[in-house]
Amino acid sequence: MYDKYGPQGWWPLLEFNGVNPTKTGNLKGYHPLDYSYPKNEIQKFEICIGAILTQNTTWANTEKALINLEKNDFLNPERIASCELDTLKGLIRSSGYYNQKAIRLKIFSEFFMDLKGKTPNRDELLSVKGIGPETCDSMLLYAYKIPTFVVDAYTKRFLARSDIFDGKFNYYDVKAFFEKNLERDIIIFQEFHALIVENEKRIGNKNNVKKGY
DNA sequence: TTCCAGGCAATAC
DNA sequence: GTATTGCATGGA
Numbered sequence: 001m002y003d004k005y006g007p008q009g010w011w012p013l014l015e016f017n018g019v020n021p022t023k024t025g026n027l028k029g030y031h032p033l034d035y036s037y038p039k040n041e042i043q044k045f046e047i048c049i050g051a052i053l054t055q056n057t058t059w060a061n062t063e064k065a066l067i068n069l070e071k072n073d074f075l076n077p078e079r080i081a082s083c084e085l086d087t088l089k090g091l092i093r094s095s096g097y098y099n100q101k102a103i104r105l106k107i108f109s110e111f112f113m114d115l116k117g118k119t120p121n122r123d124e125l126l127s128v129k130g131i132g133p134e135t136c137d138s139m140l141l142y143a144y145k146i147p148t149f150v151v152d153a154y155t156k157r158f159l160a161r162s163d164i165f166d167g168k169f170n171y172y173d174v175k176a177f178f179e180k181n182l183e184r185d186i187i188i189f190q191e192f193h194a195l196i197v198e199n200e201k202r203i204g205n206k207n208n209v210k211k212g213y
Numbered sequence: 214t215t216c217c218a219g220g221c222a223a224t225a226c
Numbered sequence: 227g228t229a230t231t232g233c234a235t236g237g238a
Contacts, residue, residue, distance in 0.1 A: 055220040061236060062219085096235040100221080132221050152219045170228095197219065211217085 001195040007032040008194035011047045011142035012059070014070055029063070035187050038143060045112055046075055047143040051135045052104050053095040065095040077109035104130030119144045133171045141193070147186045149178040150193045153211060154200040160209045169213050 012029030031037050038044040046066070054062040068091040069075050080088060088102040095101060111120075111128050125136040133151070140146040151174045159165045159174060167173045182188055 051219090054218095056218065056233085057220090057235075058218045058237075060218095061234095064236090094235060096218090097220090097233050098235080100233065104221090130221070134220065138219080150219085154219060193219095200219095205217095 001199050002191065005195055005198050008191055008198060009034065010190055010194040011037070011050070011138075012063075013037060013043055013046060014063075014066055014075075015043065015046075035190070041117060042075060044143045045077055048108060048112065048139045049075070049080075049105060051138040051142075052108060052130060053092060053101060055097070055101070055135060057096045061094050061096060065092040068092065068094070077112045080105050081109040081113065100130070119146070122148070133175075137175070141186070141189055145186050147184050147189050149175050149182070149189050151175045151178075152193075152197070154197045155193065156213060157200055157205065157209045158196045160213045 009030040009032035013031065014029060038047055049069070050062060050066055053065050066075075069080075072091060074080055074083070074088070074091060085102055085106070088105060089098045092098050092101055092105070107129050108131070122136060122140065125131050125139060126133070131139075137148045137150040140148045141150055151171050155178075156169050156174060159177075160169065165174070165177055167177060178192070182192060
């Protein structure tokens with residue numbers, strides 16, 4: 001997949017204006033071969049907010065919400081934590097589930113401020129309301145650069161078609177499978193997950209693999 | 214119009 | 227511990 005699609009440069013960040021013409025959807029937000037992102041606390045925060053906003057939603061819808069937040073100077077935890085809930089709901093409307101996501105963003109913003117720049121551990125993140133296994137691992141892998149493998153709907157669909165996995169398709173069994181078979185390296189984990197997503201987006205759900213498998 | 218997308222918490226068994 | 231359900235917009 002790497003030979004076919006090239007380095008993916010995840011996570012997509014709004015601030016990056018480089019162009020990767022082979023991308024479908026948007027031409028912005030990627031930073032292939034540059035693994036120094038996020039470069040500051042705001043970018044770190046942006047990744048975490050994006051991880052929450054993209055829950056069960058397309059990235060296109062998420063990106064609209066992120067752009068709205070950015071335009072209104074809402075990409076900082078203080079602003080989100082202190083603003084009117086209805087204002088926040090309006091800005092993230094396009095991401096869907098905006099009532100619960102607005103509350104989750106506020107809760108996470110408080111948590112992020114309390115960290116004061118420190119890296120949270122997995123259990124701390126999971127204890128935050130609105131953060132489940134996938135959102136947690138996305139934050140750790142892409143914002144905090146901890147080598148933990150991210151399992152999402154694409155990952156399971158990829159495995160379901162591949163025949164190389166005979167276990168149960170629950171989150172932790174799938175995660176363990178990848179972590180056992182890949183070198184525990186931050187760049188490899190980031191690229192492998194992003195390449196699976198790119199591959200699955202391109203081929204579509206041809207075999208109509210059901211969600212959850 | 215219908216279906217589904219980079220989940221999660223609450224609830225029910 | 228596992229299964230089900232509500233949440234909501236926007237594109238195909």
